[in-house]
Amino acid sequence: MGVASGYGSTKTITAVKDTITYCFAAYGSSNLALNKPATASGQEAANNIPKAFDGNSGTRWASNSSSNTSWIYVDLGAPTRVSAVNLIWESYAKSYKIQVSNDAVNWTDVYSTTTGDGGNDEITFPATTARYVKMQSVLKNGFFGVSLFEFAVYSEAPSPLSAVHFIKLELKDQAGKLVSDNLYWRSLDNKYQGLNTMPQVNLTITSTTEQLGKKKLMKVKIVNPANSTGIAFGLHVQLLNPATNERVLPVIIDDNYFTVLKGEEKNITIEYDPALVSGEPVLDVKQYKPGI
16 A cells, blocks of 8 residues: 655555556545445446545446446535546546536536546536536447546645645555655756755754663654644754764764655664763754755
8 A cells, every 4th residue: 555645635545466556646625526425327346336436546436338428426415616526547438528517417517528548637627516526428448338446526626736846655565554655856847946945844853862782872753743834854864972063973874864744753763882972962953955
């Protein structure tokens, strides 16, 4: 299972071993269609209607028909402001419409295309109020009927991304245990000057030290509070000799130059030789800043 976080949103992707699973950018607002009741022109027993709305891109709805005009719609429960739809196709319609209704009888087109190519369709349209949102196929692609991994509905389109933004990926096993994680910074224009103007963050830092044979082991917890001003980017951790204010070297540190998102914490360990220090070393943590 993978968890992708970006721009204040999180998306969980369940992938089968040794397969490629599509991962799309999460919207800023919540998925209004998640686990809501839905109706379709048909379904397969193993790939039924609810699987298009379960938030799991590893399950799917299949129309169980070779018809060009299969359809599926979701009931939001009450008239709701909507302006965006996200479709993840398993077997796509080359031509289809997104329609809305307040009675599931009279439908209004809010989007249409004749050049569908499958994959992930992130669709926006002028905001409207509707209780039902429908995907109406007009022309399927190929022999098989249409099939969707996911059909999501949003009240707002994604917030515009800042010039530089961050994406964090976490890989977890079936028990939810973290296997690995990676953080990426990305730019809309391949320029990263925005990193130079990121606000400095007030972190909460605590540490404990224990004897490890002739060496000492410092355990450090760095917390970026949920209400902080932003992301703590490019944190550099070092030990300083209080007598000289110079770096203590060599040390063994299990991570460095890392980033801590809002509401997250980072735990690291630093092993050092106390013979190299006059008294207790000073723990120095600095966020990235040009010229430092």
